[in-house]
Amino acid sequence: MPEIDLGVTPLRELNGALHKLPKDTNETHWVIDNPAGGHAIAAGLDAPLTVEVNGPVGYYCAGMNKLATVQIRGSAGVGVAENMMSGFVHVSGDASQAAGATGRGGLLRIDGNASSRCGISMKGIDIVVKGSVGHMSAFMAQAGNLVVFGDAGDALGDSIYEARLFVRGGVKSLGADCIEKEMRDEHKAAVHDILTRAGINGQIDPSEFKRYGSARKLYNFNVDHAGDY
Amino acid sequence: MDATPITTPRKSATFDDYTLSEIRRAAASGIYDIRGGGAKRKVPNFDDLLFLGASMSRYPLEGYREKCSTDVWLGTRFAEKPIHLKIPVTIAGMSFGSLSAQAKESLGRGASKMGTSTTTGDGGMTEEERGHSSILVYQLLPSRYGMNPDDLRRADAIEVVIGQGAKPGGGGMLLGQKISDRVAHMRTLPKGIDQRSACRHPDWTGPDDLEIKIQELREITDWQKPIYIKVGASRPYYDTALAVKSGADVVVLDGMQGGTAATQEVFIEHIGLPLLSAIRPAVQALQDLGMHRKVQLIVSGGIRTGADVAKALALGADAVAIGTAALAAIGDNDPALEEEYRKLGTTAGAYDDWHEGKCPAGINTQNPELSVRLDPELGGRRLANYLAVLTLEAQTIARACGKSHVHNLEPEDLVALTVEAAAMAQVPLAGTQWVPGLTGA
Numbered sequence: 266m267p268e269i270d271l272g273v274t275p276l277r278e279l280n281g282a283l284h285k286l287p288k289d290t291n292e293t294h295w296v297i298d299n300p301a302g303g304h305a306i307a308a309g310l311d312a313p314l315t316v317e318v319n320g321p322v323g324y325y326c327a328g329m330n331k332l333a334t335v336q337i338r339g340s341a342g343v344g345v346a347e348n349m350m351s352g353f354v355h356v357s358g359d360a361s362q363a364a365g366a367t368g369r370g371g372l373l374r375i376d377g378n379a380s381s382r383c384g385i386s387m388k389g390i391d392i393v394v395k396g397s398v399g400h401m402s403a404f405m406a407q408a409g410n411l412v413v414f415g416d417a418g419d420a421l422g423d424s425i426y427e428a429r430l431f432v433r434g435g436v437k438s439l440g441a442d443c444i445e446k447e448m449r450d451e452h453k454a455a456v457h458d459i460l461t462r463a464g465i466n467g468q469i470d471p472s473e474f475k476r477y478g479s480a481r482k483l484y485n486f487n488v489d490h491a492g493d494y
Numbered sequence: 495m496d497a498t499p500i501t502t503p504r505k506s507a508t509f510d511d512y513t514l515s516e517i518r519r520a521a522a523s524g525i526y527d528i529r530g531g532g533a534k535r536k537v538p539n540f541d542d543l544l545f546l547g548a549s550m551s552r553y554p555l556e557g558y559r560e561k562c563s564t565d566v567w568l569g570t571r572f573a574e575k576p577i578h579l580k581i582p583v584t585i586a587g588m589s590f591g592s593l594s595a596q597a598k599e600s601l602g603r604g605a606s607k608m609g610t611s612t613t614t615g616d617g618g619m620t621e622e623e624r625g626h627s628s629i630l631v632y633q634l635l636p637s638r639y640g641m642n643p644d645d646l647r648r649a650d651a652i653e654v655v656i657g658q659g660a661k662p663g664g665g666g667m668l669l670g671q672k673i674s675d676r677v678a679h680m681r682t683l684p685k686g687i688d689q690r691s692a693c694r695h696p697d698w699t700g701p702d703d704l705e706i707k708i709q710e711l712r713e714i715t716d717w718q719k720p721i722y723i724k725v726g727a728s729r730p731y732y733d734t735a736l737a738v739k740s741g742a743d744v745v746v747l748d749g750m751q752g753g754t755a756a757t758q759e760v761f762i763e764h765i766g767l768p769l770l771s772a773i774r775p776a777v778q779a780l781q782d783l784g785m786h787r788k789v790q791l792i793v794s795g796g797i798r799t800g801a802d803v804a805k806a807l808a809l810g811a812d813a814v815a816i817g818t819a820a821l822a823a824i825g826d827n828d829p830a831l832e833e834e835y836r837k838l839g840t841t842a843g844a845y846d847d848w849h850e851g852k853c854p855a856g857i858n859t860q861n862p863e864l865s866v867r868l869d870p871e872l873g874g875r876r877l878a879n880y881l882a883v884l885t886l887e888a889q890t891i892a893r894a895c896g897k898s899h900v901h902n903l904e905p906e907d908l909v910a911l912t913v914e915a916a917a918m919a920q921v922p923l924a925g926t927q928w929v930p931g932l933t934g935a
Contacts, residue, residue, distance in 0.1 A: 309714030329643040344697035367638040488524035
């Protein structure tokens with residue numbers, strides 16, 4: 266099991282090594298120490314690896330991740346797991362802005378809070394935040410699921426498309442075209458499935474969540490709705 | 495005595511026929527006018543510049559005998575695999591969605607034949623353009639539609655789009671008529687909805703963040719790909735300086751004549767700068783930073799002829815990009831389709847309702863019955879011919895100025911016909927030593 270000390274090894278060397286691993290490699294489990302808030306750690310992975318990062322990371326950790334599992338034992342900077350395609354990224358601490366931004370697949374779990382714009386423009390990713398999310402989360406969210414155990418800030422789901430938002434706590438305000446919707450059994454089942462995949466099933470009853478999504482009033486321009494923008 | 499003669503009816507210069515028609519249209523619909531293309535108003539442009547050919551003080555080169563090179567290296571600052579173009583003319587970013595697959599293929603075929611690059615757009619990379627473009631630049635836009643690391647890795651360069659000349663400060667727009675099944679799938683959107691993409695990137699704000707974003711892109715692609723930053727011309731000195739600071743290999747500067755697939759008319763005509771006024775400040779920023787020719791500058795927006803190409807290069811650009819002209823070359827707004835343009839309430843040369851998806855030429859449409867009209871092989875041939883002419887014309891001018899490479903053209907080869915052009919291009923008014931803004935009156 267390779268163990269890399271980023272206090273000694275340059276980031277380029279680490280990421281380059283992770284990218285060059287052959288498909289049949291036995292080195293599928295990596296440990297990274299002393300990340301010290303560095304940026305783009307384990308970005309662009311494209312293999313079923315497990316990468317443990319012991320400490321806080323900067324911007325874009327696990328950016329555009331495919332297939333890999335990335336465990337961050339600490340907090341994450343802006344854009345953790347941005348544009349993730351598949352795999353699993355787990356932040357044990359808090360996450361800064363734009364966590365999971367534009368993600369197209371996979372699962373992002375944040376055990377602490379996530380700042381503003383969590384899940385912005387998400388395109389299929391599932392995001393679980395055990396704490397709360399900041400303002401403008403799920404802005405222009407297109408697809409996927411955002412599950413929030415705590416509260417949501419202002420303008421949740423502004424200009425949302427077809428993503429589904431599940432919030433257990435309070436919502437300070439909803440954004441343009443975002444409304445509360447009925448939490449049917451199929452949605453409870455979806456939350457149950459996501460929590461199971463995130464490894465935290467049984468802690469929370471899915472029926473405690475409220476569901477939010479698009480009113481679809483802004484899908485085609487209508488001058489009578491111009492004031493909603 | 496007869497009645498007093500009446501004066502000839504006179505229309506207002508302020509409230510002219512076009513203006514009045516727009517007022518009536520707005521009153522009837524309640525929505526701003528949306529169209530494609532770039533600024534249609536007359537703005538100072540390259541027509542207001544002239545080259546000073548060689549004579550007693552400079553020696554010209556023989557046409558067809560003495561070599562005048564046209565190749566360009568892009569991305570030499572950081573990228574391990576910089577791009578080498580055979581000609582200083584590239585194809586600007588235009589999306590699949592806005593354009594048909596056949597149009598994208600035509601652009602790829604034509605550009606590849608001439609050894610230059612094409613660019614994706616707000617909608618991701620299609621197999622048609624990757625397969626037919628020997629050099630393909632992949633755009634990273636605020637919407638991130640279709641963005642994925644596999645396409646990043648198979649691109650030849652990455653262009654981070656901050657803005658474009660038709661709408662600096664504006665986002666993308668693709669109305670429901672063009673959101674076909676394939677476009678909807680690529681963009682992860684429901685079919686038939688109006689798609690208004692964001693004007694700001696979702697995961698960074700400002701040049702300090704962008705520097706880190708670019709670092710991520712370089713890490714994902716193992717520092718192999720050149721990274722461009724594209725800006726609409728508005729504050730070209732500072733935008734160029736900040737792009738350099740952010741780590742760009744190449745700056746792409748798009749003037750207000752540059753086209754868009756669909757945007758508000760008021761945006762196109764009233765925001766941004768003409769390209770002529772934007773090049774010198776951008777070059778000045780590069781020179782002040784000691785980065786001219788190290789960070790390459792591509793300019794676009796209203797390039798039509800080899801003379802335009804040569805003038806842009808003489809003002810300090812490394813290459814130009816064309817969009818509207820490339821579409822015209824493959825058949826857009828062709829008078830041969832006049833009857834069909836008239837059915838749409840317009841005329842060849844004026845058709846700009848590209849967002850409606852009814853393009854008779856099969857270019858700005860997702861309607862399969864229309865798009866099949868465009869033969870990509872023929873379109874590619876026509877584009878290659880046009881690119882060849884642009885290059886030959888630029889070489890002709892360069893040789894006449896005594897230059898063995900088109901990059902050796904310089905501001906000292908130019909004069910201006912108008913005071914405005916002299917001030918904007920920072921070259922003397924013809925017949926004088928006067929550069930308004932720089933030298934005394």
